[in-house]
Amino acid sequence: MNFKAIRGTNDHIPEDMAAWNFVESVARNTAAMFGYKEISTPIFEQTALFKRAVGEGTDVVQKEMYNFNDLGGNELTLRPEGTASVCRAFIEHGMHNKPYPVRLFYIAPMFRHERPQSGRLRQHHQFGVEIFGDKSAETDLEIILLGLTYLDNLGIKDLKLKVNSIGTSKTRIEFKKSFENYMNPLVSRLSEKDQKKYQLNPIRILDSKESATQDLLADSPKPIDFLDEDSKDHWGKFVILLEESIKMFKGVEFEIDKGLVRGLDYYSKTVFEIQPKNSNKAQSSILSGGRYDNLVENIGGPDTPAAGFGSGIERVILNMNEKEYEDLDxxxxxxxxxxxxxxxxxxxxxxxxxxxxxxxxxxxxxxxxxxxxxxxxxxxxxxxxxxxxxxxxxxxxxxxxxxxxxxxxxxxxxxxxxxxxxxxx
Missing domain, CATH: 3.40.50.800 (Anticodon-binding domain)
Known part of the structure; x- marks a missing residue:
């Protein structure tokens, strides 16, 4: 019998490791330059953590998680993303008692049962950062600057930064009513996949990668049009800071994408994605994240504003110039x-x-x-x-x-x- 790596997973043989070691070294050094400390969490957690944190109606929870019962009958899940685990550790180890803000980063494997394709694997690896205890727009800017610096240090140029504000859980109630009024007459024109997504959580189809759905959404209400005064102030200050700061990075342009919502339920206010300018693929993001001010409290911790990003290492390597790391081997x-x-x-x-x-x-x-x-x-x-x-x-x-x-x-x-x-x- 011939044994091979499971579909959607990769071996990293010595010829691959120069690139991997280079990326991890740059990630650690960049995070350290911004004052972030490394954290490591187990690869599996209680299933309930991800259901609560990520959202019952998300694609991740509905069909992408690797769930299993251990010998004690506990429902466990291989982590599909890093933020929920870091938030759980933040609470469990009393890090909310440390001076704010608390800055953390991780480099770790994640697991999602999805169709394998270039840069999208069932076991993929992620560099992520999380900052706890600061609700200011400067924090949103800090993690974006960290992400851009990381990519710049890897030699990845010509990037597009997409940003949006999706408001708070309260403002999304009004948005959802307006959005459903717009979409209900159009639901039958959605694909079967997006119809199911719409039934679970109508807002989720804003994140659809299907071009036909995006055409229907072109004139739909957007979350940014329903911001409360606090969210408007936050967004206004953030955009002013970003417009000035983005000038420090050659070849980087940014746009306000009102349809950007991200695929996880815990986000609030600012969300963003960074992708190569020359990519027209729907899933071309190489670094993405945003603010999640309610997540820590939602999983049992104190009210703690937070923000962060994740960056898939496999996707980053696909966008790197080999000259950046070939001499390391x-x-x-x-x-x-x-x-x-x-x-x-x-x-x-x-x-x-x-x-x-x-x-x-x-x-x-x-x-x-x-x-x-x-x-x-x-x-x-x-x-x-x-x-x-x-x-x-x-x-x-x-x-x-x-x-x-x-x-x-x-x-x-x-x-x-x-x-x-x-x-x-």
Whole structure:
């Protein structure tokens, strides 16, 4: 029997890891520069948490979650998104007692049972940030600037930022009445899929990816037209701040998309998506999020304003230029032992170099010299040292840079090796 990875999941083999390590490193460094601290939560939670947080009528809860009962009969779910879990941890560990705002980030796998396609997998990975305890428009701007900085640091340019305000749970009551009055005569023209979505929660079809539905929605009422005074003030200040701040990012444009609602029920006020300018796909977002001022309280915590975003790492990598990370996938030095004495010395030198954070490998002494040099090129080694009896006796070695083909002979000391490797780049 041939075993393969489950449909919608991927192995990340060594050839893939340069990109993954680069993205994770940039994510961590960018979050740290904005003052965010890393958090990690379990990959499964009580099913009730996601039903309460994400929304019973959402596609995620209705048909995309991996649910199971453990041996104790507990209903559990592999997390489909990160915010609910982080909010649960925020409450459980008393982080609401810390000085506000509390800034957190995570890098973690998520699980959704949906049709696999490019950049959309059943196990995908996400970089996410959450900020708790600040209801100001500056907070909305902060997470967007963090997201844009992250993408810019990855070398991803020419982006479109879509923003909208969906108001509060109270303002959406009035919006929903108006929206239903508009849509009820048109429901029969919706696809079967969107008709079911409409019956569960009419507002959900605003998030439909079907072009026919979007055509019907073109002249429909929008949440932003029903904002209360507080939401209007928040939105007005946010837009002013964004218009000034967006100028710092070359190649980034933004638009107010009144139909943008996001697919999860917990959002309020500001929502946003970032996507490549050249993409016309309905599901091309590479980073998205918004404000969720009621979520912490809805799952049992104190009244706590909050905001955050999630960014799918698989989608981000698809939009990256390989040049941004290709140089990370190399061995800085390969040592080729040409004798028993050379092998013993190779082991000692390699360990000393590793202790100095130099990526060093030792080639198998069972191979021919020609095969050893071929291997050096195959693994993208930058430098090669050959250690045989002659080198051991003379206490001199030659370091060859495989890119420039320049070979330097030096006295065999750790300091000389480090200096030569540094000059070779």
């Amino acid at each position: 190399f061995t800085q030095l390969l040592i080729i032992p040409a004798s028993e004495e050379g092998l013993i010395l190779s082991i000692k030198i390699a360990q000393q170099l590793r202790n100095k954070k130099i990526s060093t490998s030792i080639c198998s002494s069972d191979r021919s010299f020609k095969a050893q040099m071929r291997y050096a090129n195959q693994i993208n080694a930058k430098n090669v040292i050959v250690l045989g009896n002659k080198e051991v006796e003379s206490n001199k070695i030659s370091i060859k840079n495989l890119s420039s083909k320049i070979e330097k002979t030096i006295d065999l000391t750790l300091e000389n090796i480090l200096s030569t490797l540094d000059s070779n780049g």
